[in-house]
Amino acid sequence: MRCRKCPKKAIIYMPEHRLALCAACYSPWFLDHTERTIRKFKMFTRRDRILVAVSGGKDSLSLWHALHALGYEADGFYIDLGIMGSDHYSEQSKQRCRELSERIGRRLHIVRVAERVGAPIPEIKDLTAREACSACGLIKRYLMNRYALEADYDVIATGHNLDDEVAVLFSNVLHWNRGYLARQYPVLDEREGLKKKVKPFVYFTEKQTTVYALVNRIAYVRDECPYALGATTLSYKDLLAQLEHQAPGTKRRFLDGFYQIRALFAEPEAAALVPCSRCGQPTTAEVCAYCRLIEHVQRRRGLALAPADVNTSQSSLKQVLVSDSE
Numbered sequence: 001m002r003c004r005k006c007p008k009k010a011i012i013y014m015p016e017h018r019l020a021l022c023a024a025c026y027s028p029w030f031l032d033h034t035e036r037t038i039r040k041f042k043m044f045t046r047r048d049r050i051l052v053a054v055s056g057g058k059d060s061l062s063l064w065h066a067l068h069a070l071g072y073e074a075d076g077f078y079i080d081l082g083i084m085g086s087d088h089y090s091e092q093s094k095q096r097c098r099e100l101s102e103r104i105g106r107r108l109h110i111v112r113v114a115e116r117v118g119a120p121i122p123e124i125k126d127l128t129a130r131e132a133c134s135a136c137g138l139i140k141r142y143l144m145n146r147y148a149l150e151a152d153y154d155v156i157a158t159g160h161n162l163d164d165e166v167a168v169l170f171s172n173v174l175h176w177n178r179g180y181l182a183r184q185y186p187v188l189d190e191r192e193g194l195k196k197k198v199k200p201f202v203y204f205t206e207k208q209t210t211v212y213a214l215v216n217r218i219a220y221v222r223d224e225c226p227y228a229l230g231a232t233t234l235s236y237k238d239l240l241a242q243l244e245h246q247a248p249g250t251k252r253r254f255l256d257g258f259y260q261i262r263a264l265f266a267e268p269e270a271a272a273l274v275p276c277s278r279c280g281q282p283t284t285a286e287v288c289a290y291c292r293l294i295e296h297v298q299r300r301r302g303l304a305l306a307p308a309d310v311n312t313s314q315s316s317l318k319q320v321l322v323s324d325s326e
């Protein structure tokens with residue numbers, strides 16, 4: 001198959017766009033589409049300072065690379081979860097983020113969960129009755145927000161792609177989870193201590209972000225987190241892939257259709273956010289879920305409630321983030 005734009009051999013065919021492109025024509029197409037999504041949802045401008053949450057995987061590293069290539073002021077933010085696994089998962093992920101940081105000459109901020117919370121994710125998993133992913137998600141959201149506030153970034157960008165978003169939407173619809181549906185959108189505006197959050201890759205499939213990483217020689221971690229819950233989401237992804245195969249463009253239409261009616265799910269009165277009495281970050285409770293988690297971890301470890309994290313107002317970022325509402 002030939003490239004639509006030049007006589008070279010195509011490396012990717014995208015049935016949903018009826019478009020085949022060669023390696024040289026792919027990146028300009030991908031960057032153009034990234035820019036269109038950024039504008040469509042008014043995500044940010046070239047005057048904004050963007051904090052890109054990078055996990056070391058293909059989506060978030062491609063996002064950082066693409067925003068830099070488009071001339072945006074984008075720094076990286078890596079949360080070291082302290083997960084070893086057989087492949088030293090967190091170390092490898094951090095290394096991939098460092099490599100891209102050096103290559104594009106942008107700063108990479110790193111925070112360690114073991115320092116902030118008092119224990120790495122595997123230990124937190126053992127000390128709490130929660131799945132690793134639920135504590136992990138809470139910690140990541142808190143640290144991203146807190147760091148962006150403290151370091152004065154305007155917006156936090158994550159690498160969620162079309163396949164992720166459609167699988168989550170499918171699950172939320174199957175369970176009629178109105179609260180989650182109300183908040184599933186590529187842009188969440190800043191409010192009461194919560195920084196603006198955006199997902200510029202919502203319209204790219206996993207295949208498209210992978211090809212961007214490969215064409216641009218971005219080294220990324222291929223393994224999933226060893227604690228990934230996966231099974232259910234993967235079965236939704238399989239189902240959706242079948243539907244997409246039968247009718248290319250189904251995923252995008254499902255997501256876009258939802259964006260148009262999403263207002264129907266808006267909660268009439270979103271719960272008011274108040275500063276956490278421990279760390280000052282916004283929460284709907286007196287003490288935020290992050291501070292409660294730290295307390296729990298400290299108690300279970302039989303330690304005094306210590307780290308800089310818990311008293312906060314003066315001790316900068318060194319604490320936690322927040323949004324138990326997400």
Ligand code: AMP
Nearest residue numbers: 053054055059060077078079158159160
């Ligand atoms: P996931 O929840 O693992 O699918 O990741 C979704 C997005 O969250 C990624 O594309 C990243 O933007 C961000 N992210 C995930 N893990 C980390 C991490 N350890 N440090 C910083 N950002 C992360």
Ligand code: FES
Nearest residue numbers: 132133136225227
């Ligand atoms: Fe958080 Fe796996 S438990 S990435």
Ligand code: ZN
Nearest residue numbers: 276279288291
């Ligand atoms: Zn708190």
